[in-house]
Amino acid sequence: MSGSSEPTGNASWNVWGRRWPEWVPFAAGGWGVLYAAVQVTWVMAEVDVRWAPHVSYPPAFHLLLAALAVLVALVCVATTRDFGRRVRGVLLVSLGATIPVSVLGMASLPAHVVTLASSAGVESATGLAQVLVNAVGTVLLVLVAIAYRRRLRGRCPRCGQKHPGAGDGPLAHPRAGIASKRTRRTVYILMCGLLPWAGVKTIWTLGGDALGVTAEGWREINAGGPGAVEALAAVGIDVTVLAAAAGVFLLLGLMYPWGQVFPRWTLVLAGRRVPRLLPLLPAWLAAVSLSVYGIFLMIFAPLTALGVLPNPAIAPPFTTTSGITWMIEFGGLAFGGLGLGLVAAARSYATRTRPVCAAHLPVHRPADASQFGSVTAK
Structure with a gap:
C-alpha cells in the first residue's frame, strides 16, 4: 500500500x-x-x-x-x-x-x-x-x-465499516478487479434483450421492411429531423440504437477493470483511478427509470395481445396492430434488459470499488489489507 x-x-x-x-x-x-x-x-x-x-x-x-x-x-x-x-x-x-x-x-x-x-x-x-x-x-x-x-x-x-473515531481521513481503495462470473453471465443474458429491438430498427434504417413498417414509411416519419440524426441514418445507424450502445459501453466498464482504472487508450488519463461516481451515478440514474419503463412495456404488450387491455392506436409508420404490439414488447425487452443489467453491474461495481477509511484499515482489517492498492486523500 x-x-x-x-x-x-x-x-x-x-x-x-x-x-x-x-x-x-x-x-x-x-x-x-x-x-x-x-x-x-x-x-x-x-x-x-x-x-x-x-x-x-x-x-x-x-x-x-x-x-x-x-x-x-x-x-x-x-x-x-x-x-x-x-x-x-x-x-x-x-x-x-x-x-x-x-x-x-x-x-x-x-x-x-x-x-x-x-x-x-x-x-x-x-x-x-x-x-x-x-x-x-x-x-x-x-x-x-x-x-x-x-x-x-x-x-x-462514510465507508460503512465498523471502526472507532471519525471517518474523515484518507480512503483506501480496492485494487481493480472483474465482476463475478455470475454477474457477468446475468448481464450478458439481459443485454440480449436489446437484439430484437435494435435489429428491427437497423433493418428499417438500412432500407428493409419489418413488422408491417416499410423503409419508405420509416424515412418519412423521420424526415426533417436534426442533421446529426439524418447523417447517422444515412449510414444505417439509428440514434436510439447508438444510445443503447453507449449503455452497453457503460455496462462493460462496470464489469471490467478498465472501468476502475483508465486504460491506455485514454491517453493522459491512463493509469489513473476512475472516480467512483463517474460510472455509478449515470448507471443508477438510468437503471431505475429504464427498468421501470421496460417492465411496464413487457407487461403491457401481452395484455393488449390477449385483449385484457385495449389495443394501442395504430400510428405511422406502423400499419398493423400486431406490428406495433411486437415493437412495444421488443422495446420492453430492450429497455428492461438494459436497465436491469445496469442494476446488476452497478451493484457489483459499487461492492468491488467500495473504499474504507485507511487510518483504521491496518488495525481492524488486517486480513483484507492486501486487496487495497492505494490510499488517497479524498
Whole structure:
C-alpha cells in the first residue's frame, strides 16, 4: 500500500468531501424547501409541466409534491439528531417511502438525454427542469438514507465499516478487479434483450421492411429531423440504437477493470483511478427509470395481445396492430434488459470499488489489507 500526502491547496475541499454524511442531510433539506417553492410557483403561475409528451402534472399534484418535499426536508434534518428507536425507525421508513416518488419523477431522464444528444431540441423545458430537480433530489435522499442507516447500525456513515473515531481521513481503495462470473453471465443474458429491438430498427434504417413498417414509411416519419440524426441514418445507424450502445459501453466498464482504472487508450488519463461516481451515478440514474419503463412495456404488450387491455392506436409508420404490439414488447425487452443489467453491474461495481477509511484499515482489517492498492486523500 502506498501513501500519498494531501495537497495543501485542496485541503479544505478534501475535508469537505470526506464529511459528506454531515452536510448531505442539510443539503437534502435545502433541496426539499426549494423543490416545494418551485412546485407552488408553477401552480400560481399556471405553468404547464409535462410528465410525458402528452401528460401534464395536475395542479393538485404539484401541491401534494410540495407538501411531501417540506416533510422530507424536515426528516432529512432530523436524521442528524439522536432519537429513540421508534422515531429512528419512522425517519428511515419515511426516507424509504419518499425516494420512489422522486425516482418516478425522473423516470424520463434517459429519454431527455437521448433527445438532447441527437439535437432534437427540448419538448418541454419545464418538464426537463422537473426531471432534473427530481434527479438531484433522488441522489441526495439516497445518500441521506445510506448514511443514516449505517449510523443506526453502529458503522462509519462514510465507508460503512465498523471502526472507532471519525471517518474523515484518507480512503483506501480496492485494487481493480472483474465482476463475478455470475454477474457477468446475468448481464450478458439481459443485454440480449436489446437484439430484437435494435435489429428491427437497423433493418428499417438500412432500407428493409419489418413488422408491417416499410423503409419508405420509416424515412418519412423521420424526415426533417436534426442533421446529426439524418447523417447517422444515412449510414444505417439509428440514434436510439447508438444510445443503447453507449449503455452497453457503460455496462462493460462496470464489469471490467478498465472501468476502475483508465486504460491506455485514454491517453493522459491512463493509469489513473476512475472516480467512483463517474460510472455509478449515470448507471443508477438510468437503471431505475429504464427498468421501470421496460417492465411496464413487457407487461403491457401481452395484455393488449390477449385483449385484457385495449389495443394501442395504430400510428405511422406502423400499419398493423400486431406490428406495433411486437415493437412495444421488443422495446420492453430492450429497455428492461438494459436497465436491469445496469442494476446488476452497478451493484457489483459499487461492492468491488467500495473504499474504507485507511487510518483504521491496518488495525481492524488486517486480513483484507492486501486487496487495497492505494490510499488517497479524498
